Amino acid sequence: MLEKNSLPFGILISLLLAGVGFGVLFGIYALLETQGLVHSAGFRPMFRERTCAIFAIALCAFLLNFYQKRHLHHTVRGVVIVITLLLVAWLIAFGKYVF
Numbered sequence: 001m002l003e004k005n006s007l008p009f010g011i012l013i014s015l016l017l018a019g020v021g022f023g024v025l026f027g028i029y030a031l032l033e034t035q036g037l038v039h040s041a042g043f044r045p046m047f048r049e050r051t052c053a054i055f056a057i058a059l060c061a062f063l064l065n066f067y068q069k070r071h072l073h074h075t076v077r078g079v080v081i082v083i084t085l086l087l088v089a090w091l092i093a094f095g096k097y098v099f
Contacts, residue, residue: 010078021056050094
């Protein structure tokens with residue numbers, strides 16, 4: 001099922017992975033904060049959102065590697081498109097908090 005070679009499939013699967021990854025990471029961070037294990041005091045603004053978003057984007061690199069090894073080039077193109085767009089969106093949204 002995951003070995004389909006098409007551009008729309010690559011776009012869809014990478015968007016889903018990034019979205020689910022962000023949700024899971026953000027949820028884990030919130031759970032740790034409610035347990036008192038982490039605190040957001042002392043960090044720059046939007047630290048939690050920036051960190052969860054960049055890790056979610058990085059999860060797509062695993063997809064990229066998975067499909068490159070199987071020579072599914074159209075799917076790889078879809079994943080690369082999504083990674084590029086998400087990185088540009090991340091820079092636009094959080095660039096002012098980083099620099």
